[in-house]
Amino acid sequence: MLRYLALSLVLVGTLLAADESAEFKLVAPDSWGGETISLPPGFAPEMTLKGEEHIRFAPGMMKASSDTFFTYAFVFELEKKPELKDDLIKDEFLKYYRGLCTAVLNGARPDVDPEKFTFDLENEEPDANKAEDGSFPAGTHVYQGKLTWVEPFATRAPQTLNIEIQTWTSGNRNYLFACVSPQTRKAKIWKELHKIRDTYLKGHLKIGP
Template sequence: MLRMVAVSLLMSGSLLVAAEPKTAQLAAPQDWAGETIALPPGFAPDMKLKGTEHVRFAPGMMKPESDSFFCYAFVFELEPQPALTEAVVKEEFLKYYRGLCKAVLRGKLPDVDPSDFALELQLVKSDTEPAVYTGKLDWVEPFATKKSQKLNLEIQTWARNDRNYIFACVSPQARDAAIWKQLHAIRTDYLKK
């Protein structure tokens, strides 16, 4: 099933490499798959963010029965503009998820309207970098179930060395579920760099 993600990204022309280059790894447990894609991705060409996305998928990413279904972590390594305001983050994430759903479903579910997807963001901490947000995305999961799904997001944004960064931990699981410890460990390791 994870190959379906890669095939979808290949078809949209956005896959750069199947394995992380040594210079830009997003470390994760050995059984977590990963990939790197260019931003904006082919499935969301209207995104303003330009750079690279590194993503790591939990072993149960495409298995609806798994407690790590649709759980993953990603980092956007970006050009310095636009500034990562709350409005920009919200707008760009909606473009990303709407485009992903549209590209994967390609008319298979005509009743699904990605413009109906909604993202609630709450700024938790802004006085220091990174800025921290929690969020909830209401969308249709297009790969395995093709059903409505609520994704919990933890997002951090910061700027360093003429680059902008967005790190996101994503899961439909409640924030006290075990998967969040793994997602946080991936984030912590990345933030140490």
């Protein structure tokens, strides 16, 4: 699965920095794949965010029949500018997913118009979605998002992704952590995604119990 994803991205000109021989920035079960991508990525060069994206893919990431299809967690480790405001996050996510779909489809679905993709983003109070075994860093902004797009890898069909986002600043860097899945937020996979997120917070940022 991971090789298929990486190969697809490489073939469409995406510059990937594989993490296969290094320790993953995000701790996840051994069955989860992983990558590191430079930001802005090759498939969305118009993004303004600069830094690195660390990703962990659920085992069923590329299996349309799996209950973990297109389920993954990622963190953007970013330069301190620009500030991660609501409108910027929404705009950057649309650029990312529109670019990804366009690059992977590579003209195979001329009827698909990425400009019609939508991303609804809502602010939440941090306590409404706080870390399950700790707390988010001070100043954390918490969002619930819903992305409608065309999944370009396995089905090439319309898909809705549920996305949980936390953003914060630490030192001279901005951080954006996202948990992504088409599964409803009551599905058990979200506990696994939250565990990956919370482990990153405790280990990388030295917070929590």
